[in-house]
Amino acid sequence: MKIKALVMDMDGTLYDQEGVKRVTAATISRTKEYLRRKDMASRLPRAVIEETIDAIDRSGQTSRYIHAISKRFGVGYRRFDDYVNKDDPRKLGIKRDERLIALLLSLSKRYRIVVFTNSPDIWAGKVIRALGIGHIVGRNMVTNNMMKGYLKPSPQAFNTMLRLTRLKKNEIIFMDDNIDNVNAARALGIRSIRVVNNGRSSRNSIYSILKRMQYKGRDGNR
Ligand SMILES: [Mg+2]
16 A cells, blocks of 8 residues: 655654653643643632642642643633643754755655644644744644544544544554654554654654655556
8 A cells, every 4th residue: 555644743853852851841831830720710719720720740740630620610721721731842942954855855746744732722733833834744744632532542533633634544654753753653553753853863853763764656656
């Protein structure tokens, strides 16, 4: 079966792990800021706010707790998302990446380039633009907001992505830095590559993978 699309995770795949650390730290501090705002105090019991902040500090995770609060108290998730993701990715070191642009531009002549991320669309759009690949990805993005609560690595997330992009699982190559996501995709029979963007040059950095794919595609993908 001919490969039609490269389906790529975003955070930690299209930019490096150092960037991910900065983004995670910013997300946690923005989330706590939001929970401590005056308007939240009038809508949520103080104990819930403090418990949530505690849970966020312990786990390093934010969105599942905010989802829970939104459901329980009817606080809009969208407004929370807008607030937490208001930072400019460029201020967190996510910058225009000429090497990535050139590789994806060349591969986009043969493959559709799809971004498949657990991040919300507001953040994903900003990151894609900051990296300079907005024109290459276009509308081929599957984000948190489209996955109805089933995020990667759940099989439902992969099925949603396939449905929305109208691709079959044997028509794509999936790339992600998260091993659980890669294993989940493989379990579904999706060809997958684990990306390692840890700052050292690696055979499995996104640059090396895309570069190998350029050559492979020339003869091996008919
Ligand atoms: Mg990732």
